[in-house]
Amino acid sequence: MPERLSATHTNSNGIVTLTIPGSAAASAEELLEALRRQIHALAGKDDVKGVLLTGPESGFCRCLPVGGSSTSAAASLSNLGQQIMFSLEKIGKPCIAVIESECSGIGLEIALTCDFIVAGQAAHFGLPGIASGLLPFCGGSQRLARLVGKSKAKELIYSGDLIDAEEAYRIGLINRLYPNSEALAHAEQLLTHICTRSPNAIRIGGEIVNAGYDIDLQTACMMERDAFALCFASFDQREGMQAFLDKRPPQFKGE
Numbered sequence: 001m002p003e004r005l006s007a008t009h010t011n012s013n014g015i016v017t018l019t020i021p022g023s024a025a026a027s028a029e030e031l032l033e034a035l036r037r038q039i040h041a042l043a044g045k046d047d048v049k050g051v052l053l054t055g056p057e058s059g060f061c062r063c064l065p066v067g068g069s070s071t072s073a074a075a076s077l078s079n080l081g082q083q084i085m086f087s088l089e090k091i092g093k094p095c096i097a098v099i100e101s102e103c104s105g106i107g108l109e110i111a112l113t114c115d116f117i118v119a120g121q122a123a124h125f126g127l128p129g130i131a132s133g134l135l136p137f138c139g140g141s142q143r144l145a146r147l148v149g150k151s152k153a154k155e156l157i158y159s160g161d162l163i164d165a166e167e168a169y170r171i172g173l174i175n176r177l178y179p180n181s182e183a184l185a186h187a188e189q190l191l192t193h194i195c196t197r198s199p200n201a202i203r204i205g206g207e208i209v210n211a212g213y214d215i216d217l218q219t220a221c222m223m224e225r226d227a228f229a230l231c232f233a234s235f236d237q238r239e240g241m242q243a244f245l246d247k248r249p250p251q252f253k254g255e
Contacts (some may be wrong), residue, residue, distance in 0.1 A: 015050050016050070018038055018042075020054070025057045029080070035084055043093075050192075051096075052184070054099075066106070069245075077137065084137075087144065090207075092203045096114055096115060096116060098117075098184050099125070099183065103124070108125055112144060115206065119178070120178055121165050121166075126160065130153075130158060131160045140202055146214075149171075193197070201237075204227050205227070208227045
């Protein structure tokens, strides 16, 4: 299904938009395999500086049901999904999910794996699998709880109800909220700005935030110390400091 999961360069700054299909476009297995291929391709491209994940007006994946699976097949599907989400999380480039309509089920699990989510006023979010006796299976229950807290994550999972964009913004599920049909343009502008920063520092910064989130504060701060010191061995740090002294924009290389 490569034609249903497309990646396109959107500007000269190396921003790529990855379009996720809607609810009727593919099975969960097809979607995950296509996403795996795109992650692998984008991770190996030095000219790709950042990634926007979005979907059609009909919805960002919405809910792709998993039916007729045996216990072992369901466990295999969950393992596949979780490994692909980890790959997306470690892509090494800033990644923003852009939601303009409904984002639920596996679509929300993918969005939760991005660095953060921005949305339009018409967006809705949820994990409706409970209505079919199912749960999130790509790590969504764990990432959601870490983002909005255990009790709110349980409420969303137990009820299966969708929440609107205002509520999603209030509970911290999304970072920024824009008027209808404007989220993608604003997200591209934001990501273009982010991509003027050091790719090296962004990659390391993302890694230490992710790794340090679930460990004790003292150990996490030691990781930050080591990452900070590592930056001083990079071209980007020297270039950034010289550019500051020269009062000019830095020319980062990600080295």
